[in-house]
Amino acid sequence: MSVVSLIDGPESRIVQIIEQGRGITGSVGSNGNTFTTHAQAIAIAVDTFRRIEGKVPLDDPGIDGQAFDRAYHIEWIDGDDEGDENEYDNTGLETLRVEIQVGLLFGKALANNLKSANGETSAVLQRPKARGIAVGKQITRALTFGELYQQKDIDPAIILAEREGRTTVRTIDGGRAIASTVFRLTLELDLSKQYG
Amino acid sequence: MTLDRFRAAADRGRRAAAAVGMRPTTVTLRQYTYASDIADGVSPSGPPAETVLSPSPKVRLLSDDKSSMYGANLTASIQGRALLNTYEVGPITPAFTGGGTSVATLLGTNDKRHRMRIVLTGDDFVGGSEEFVIVKLDTTRPIRIMLIVQQAPQSSNG
Numbered sequence: 449m450s451v452v453s454l455i456d457g458p459e460s461r462i463v464q465i466i467e468q469g470r471g472i473t474g475s476v477g478s479n480g481n482t483f484t485t486h487a488q489a490i491a492i493a494v495d496t497f498r499r500i501e502g503k504v505p506l507d508d509p510g511i512d513g514q515a516f517d518r519a520y521h522i523e524w525i526d527g528d529d530e531g532d533e534n535e536y537d538n539t540g541l542e543t544l545r546v547e548i549q550v551g552l553l554f555g556k557a558l559a560n561n562l563k564s565a566n567g568e569t570s571a572v573l574q575r576p577k578a579r580g581i582a583v584g585k586q587i588t589r590a591l592t593f594g595e596l597y598q599q600k601d602i603d604p605a606i607i608l609a610e611r612e613g614r615t616t617v618r619t620i621d622g623g624r625a626i627a628s629t630v631f632r633l634t635l636e637l638d639l640s641k642q643y644g
Numbered sequence: 645m646t647l648d649r650f651r652a653a654a655d656r657g658r659r660a661a662a663a664v665g666m667r668p669t670t671v672t673l674r675q676y677t678y679a680s681d682i683a684d685g686v687s688p689s690g691p692p693a694e695t696v697l698s699p700s701p702k703v704r705l706l707s708d709d710k711s712s713m714y715g716a717n718l719t720a721s722i723q724g725r726a727l728l729n730t731y732e733v734g735p736i737t738p739a740f741t742g743g744g745t746s747v748a749t750l751l752g753t754n755d756k757r758h759r760m761r762i763v764l765t766g767d768d769f770v771g772g773s774e775e776f777v778i779v780k781l782d783t784t785r786p787i788r789i790m791l792i793v794q795q796a797p798q799s800s801n802g
Binding site: 502503 | 684686754760796797
């Protein structure tokens, strides 16, 4: 029996929404779904965020400054089936929590490495917490908007995405800050398959 | 005697040391250029521009005590631990009329689409050469520049 990855499908959807402009043009591609103008307004434009090189957590001191600003990292936290599913049923639910981290640089000396978007000015770029809260909201709106995540072209499909708690911003060494937002994703599993 | 002549004299001394084989490690400046912002899966847009420092400066291992989730290049001695080795490079003769290396040349361009690496080539490095980044630059002395370099994350080596 082939094993289906529990993580790869949902992670690819997160990458599509945060980085690849899913929903921005109204078309979803091969399966022919289209997005409403409301979804298009919420979708995040391509080149707003970039995935951190090497897919490492953003607090790693080995990360180059050039690769840090507006880089995001997907950190899977935990999983839970809440213990109440019938294992002979065909479908089951799994709830995963995932943290989306976004790296932000601050300090004028690092201006060369800043990746500004949405008309950010240098004054805004010196306020990492304000910037972090703003990018947290931007990602939250896109990632929890049903139209953008709900298509069942991934397995397991995401049937519910909600933010859990608040967006927090912490500063670390070297003029760097990390904006962190936790999401709770409810996935629909086909229990005739093996997930691993 | 002007500073230029002091530097030229120092450079001749350093060339003499390199000429008799006292500087076995070759130091190369490698400038990468990217067509889009540096990110996962993004490769440089072409082969990097390389400049070999001449004469080869002294290179000395300082420490191997830093670690990173990235891991550095896989030196033969790390035994499965990801350590970032630190080396001292120098003295390098500052720029003078007819030779030397300017600070700007050593630092190269570093921004979202440019990345400078220092390549050390010699027996101490796996595969013959490994990439480093400058973590400290000392230009307070008139006839020498000293660099502290640390192994670069392996995933970003071009």
